[in-house]
Amino acid sequence: MSLIKWTSEEYGTGVSQHDDEHKHLFGLLNGLHASVAAGERGSIGRALDGLIAFVAEHFSAEEKNMRKASYPALDQHLMEHEKLVKTCINLQQQFHAGTTEITTETTTFLRDWLKQHIPNVDRKYGPTLSAI
Numbered sequence: 001m002s003l004i005k006w007t008s009e010e011y012g013t014g015v016s017q018h019d020d021e022h023k024h025l026f027g028l029l030n031g032l033h034a035s036v037a038a039g040e041r042g043s044i045g046r047a048l049d050g051l052i053a054f055v056a057e058h059f060s061a062e063e064k065n066m067r068k069a070s071y072p073a074l075d076q077h078l079m080e081h082e083k084l085v086k087t088c089i090n091l092q093q094q095f096h097a098g099t100t101e102i103t104t105e106t107t108t109f110l111r112d113w114l115k116q117h118i119p120n121v122d123r124k125y126g127p128t129l130s131a132i
């Protein structure tokens, strides 16, 4: 069972590039969740690293487009991104140091973050970014 499923009703932003990135992100998170369920530390680590790398890539892409469009709510959006990146990097370092484990609590936290951020924060850039 997938942890998160992309639908345009819930997650569509009107910007196809970012919708595609969100779909890819959901796939990576579902993959991490499946690795956690299987309980194999090596595959959890690879899935975690892949997900976090893509999160950073996706955030940069959104930020670049928001800057290009002189999007007025950029600062608040950046703050949310930075906070999650910090959390992810801490988690990644602690996991690889062997001082923490990735559990369904972790994947649920990430799912809830996306469920909040995409509809409430990302979606607001739709009209501005689809015009550039």
Ligand SMILES: [Fe+2]
Pocket: 018, 022, 058, 062, 118, 122
């Ligand atoms: Fe996003």
Ligand SMILES: [Fe+2]
Pocket: 062, 077, 081, 117, 121, 122
């Ligand atoms: Fe965002």
